[in-house]
Amino acid sequence: MKKTFASDNYSGVHPEVMEALLRANTGHAAAYGADEYTGRAIAKFKTFFGNDIEVYFAYNGTGANVLGLSSLTRSFHSIICSDLAHINVDESTAPEKFLGCKLVTIPTKDGKIYPHEIESKIQRVDDQHHPQAGVISISQSTEYGTVYSVDEIKAIAAVARKHKLYFHMDGSRIANAAVSLAKDFAAFTRDAGVDVLSFGGTKNGMMFGEAVIFFNPEPAKYFKYIRKQGMQLHSKMRFIGAQFEALLSNDLWKRNAEHCNRMARLLEQELRSSGIEITQPVYANGIFAILPPTITSALQQEHYFYVWNERTHEVRLMCSFDTTEDEIKNFGHTLRGLLKKNP
Numbered sequence: 001m002k003k004t005f006a007s008d009n010y011s012g013v014h015p016e017v018m019e020a021l022l023r024a025n026t027g028h029a030a031a032y033g034a035d036e037y038t039g040r041a042i043a044k045f046k047t048f049f050g051n052d053i054e055v056y057f058a059y060n061g062t063g064a065n066v067l068g069l070s071s072l073t074r075s076f077h078s079i080i081c082s083d084l085a086h087i088n089v090d091e092s093t094a095p096e097k098f099l100g101c102k103l104v105t106i107p108t109k110d111g112k113i114y115p116h117e118i119e120s121k122i123q124r125v126d127d128q129h130h131p132q133a134g135v136i137s138i139s140q141s142t143e144y145g146t147v148y149s150v151d152e153i154k155a156i157a158a159v160a161r162k163h164k165l166y167f168h169m170d171g172s173r174i175a176n177a178a179v180s181l182a183k184d185f186a187a188f189t190r191d192a193g194v195d196v197l198s199f200g201g202t203k204n205g206m207m208f209g210e211a212v213i214f215f216n217p218e219p220a221k222y223f224k225y226i227r228k229q230g231m232q233l234h235s236k237m238r239f240i241g242a243q244f245e246a247l248l249s250n251d252l253w254k255r256n257a258e259h260c261n262r263m264a265r266l267l268e269q270e271l272r273s274s275g276i277e278i279t280q281p282v283y284a285n286g287i288f289a290i291l292p293p294t295i296t297s298a299l300q301q302e303h304y305f306y307v308w309n310e311r312t313h314e315v316r317l318m319c320s321f322d323t324t325e326d327e328i329k330n331f332g333h334t335l336r337g338l339l340k341k342n343p
Helices: 015-024 036-049 061-070 094-099 115-121 150-162 174-181 223-229 238-247 252-273 293-302 325-341
Strands: 054-058 077-082 102-106 132-139 166-171 196-200 210-214 286-290 306-309 314-318
Touching (some): 015 238, 036 054, 036 210, 036 238, 054 061, 054 223, 061 094, 061 166, 061 196, 061 210, 061 223, 077 115, 094 102, 102 115, 115 150, 150 166, 174 196, 174 252, 210 223, 238 252, 252 286, 252 325, 293 325
Parallel strands (some): 077 132, 132 166
Antiparallel strands (some): 054 210, 286 314
């Protein structure tokens, strides 16, 4: 399959990560995380977040989110999130099945949720007939490619503390957010009041693997059992550990994210110069735009992408660590040619 703008998880594995996998693929190593690769990767995370964190690796993003939330909830709880949240839209019914919780969603125009909206969803406290709010969950960057500022995250954390709720962050594209904010990871997670973080690797150059990071030690107490019960305990854990060690070394995570974000800005320029409406500010590696429906299918044949909203003809285009300037230019050339044929 040729390169696409469908998603950053369509891309392959970054060469430095693949080299790390090959190095790890020699001899025997202890299973289930008792290996040196996993140990070194966890040490890398502690250089970013502090020595008192707890780090557990999972196989995929849905597993990381669902199990992280599982450590924070009981089945009578509700989880407050955006209506676009990955846990609400793209993880099927996995959260409901494994958590037994109710997802209480907030309609959003920019992917974000705000303190006053969250407050309005915290209802009927201590009423046995009503689900009890237990967690606030946000995505950083959001499903709309927008990015919460440090102050916005701190404001949400204040609501969580006020109502004694946990605060969860889905960071499947956390590297893109860090580059966009020009902040270190801790500044908008641990230091801003987040309790549990899903730290993404797959969308930033890894083959597979995500991390669940606990800044609050209490919910981490039984997580090793929750992970096993949730079928996310990878037996040959060294192959996740080796990838994260590579991603977090020599600023690879940052180089990949900087490239993604820069390609997105170039793609935004191509779209705007062709008279295409951009619906969201481009902060990370996603662009959302309104395309004339007469050209969408033909453009997808050459540069595949997803239609985000069929009713409004809004599309999503994602850039990856391996997106090139030539691919961006070719997309613009194809787009302008189609617009001329279909004015």
